[in-house]
Amino acid sequence: GDVLLPAPQSISILSTNMKHFLTWSPVIVQGATVRYSVELQGEYERDHANGSWIPSSECAPTTATACNVTDDIAASVAYRLRVRAELGAARSPWATTEGFFNRVTTSLTPPVLRVLADGHHLLVELADMGPAFQFQLLYWRKGQENRVQQKVVREVSSVLHLDTMEAGAEYCVKAQAHVEAINRSSSFSPTQCVRAQGGTSLWL
């Protein structure tokens, strides 16, 4: 006869830098491989489509106990998510997230920045954080903190030219990540300073 499958427990959503994962505890059935299916319900489905649910793109089904729902949550509205266990024809009840999840609550980490001096040229390298991200760079000549300049970078290319520096002067740079879709920014990365040629090169 069919196995009575319990619903997955301790389901929760982890969201960092606009990457969203639903996780849950495994349902153990000795000697069997349990699979899981994940579904999502946005505000539109709840309020305008009779409370329907949309199967996730990655986990319909999966044997993992985590599901990347980043591509499924492509709007800044409140979503509910649910998961159930499957074994053969047996289906567990759905386990649904307690509250709602809106991607505006994703936690944003400062970008990984590397500042270089090449002669008189101030250069930066930024680690790619994904298509949703752009970067705001603030830079200034040390000692002229009141004349901070800003540059918005939409695409990460290898070495980005920020500005030219006066001989021997020291310049400092810091960066924050910005997500236009949720209109939020990370905190700033630690400041890094470099010195232009024509003086002792101090690269931190």
Place this chain on the structure above:
Amino acid sequence: KLFHFGACRVSLSMTEIRAGFTAIKANIQSRDPVRTLSILSHPHSLHKVKSPDRCCVTHHLFTFYVDKVFKHCKTEDSFVNRKISSIANSFLSARRKLGQCREQNNCVCGEESTEKFKQILANYEGLNVTSAAMKSLGELDILLDWMEKSR
């Protein structure tokens, strides 16, 4: 990005809506065999909407899509359905901003624009609901292209 719809200044992220539509455009438009009719662009073109009326017309159009279009666009393709769901949910959050802006700025539709929107509804009612909804969804780029001119 900042959009100027008449008196309204609204920050909207249309990139994901545009990307979602581009991903399903060929599929959706292939389900609309009627070349001779358009919901949004004929006989009246959106491009003739006067600037002051853009806020109200845009809000009307977002409501039109949320209330009348998306729900009749279910397909047998789960990828397409997911993209439609993302677009629909993005429309909801954009409409909310438009609605707030419309209230704050008391944007009203002029007579001409009201007439234009009535024509859009008439175009929609002129087809059976599934064809009308699929055609409207297939014309999303007409709406997006028009909105982009308001940036």
Place this chain on the structure above:
Amino acid sequence: SGELYCSLPNPRNVHFESINMRNVLRWSAPEGTGDGVLYKVKYAVYGIGKWIRKPECRNINRTWCDLSSETSDYEEQYYASVKAFLNGTCSDWMETTRFNPLTDTKIDPPMVSVSSTDKSISIILTAPEKWKRRPEEESISLLQVYPGLQYNVSVLNKKTKKRWFFSISNNTLVVPWLEPGTAYCVSAQIHVTTPVLDSGFSKEHCIATLKDK
């Protein structure tokens, strides 16, 4: 409509090929037909009832037809269709998908001109022009069609092999404080955010900074 009984295989892969809004209808000959196939072309504005014949593409043996003039209003969308004829028989009309000139065109890289002094290079970028019917017509830069247009510029120091990228909105860039007597190679790309349209990178334009006086 008095059409012959059409048993000829259909033209294949009927599609618009668009570069800088020069919109050319292209297709492949029907399978298994050698020479002698002739074609005729019609087009329609989406949302408007009637097909319009293209006289210059009637009974042609080539497999393309320039419809740039007919599809130059990029606030409209279009369909086009092709029919083949051979030895008294014909094919069906074969249609394109819906064509949106604004989003379905490809953009050429910008023109790059570079000059140098002993310690700097100056770069001037020119966005391609929108296709126009006659040379004497007023030019429309794609910058006017896509207001959010930006440039990505790559500058390669041929000696050190180091490559820097610049992201700029205006069309001029001066890179000072360079090494005298050194070759630098510049190439540039156009980047449009919405709709998402990127040109390729232009070919490299190399120039040497003057030797130190």
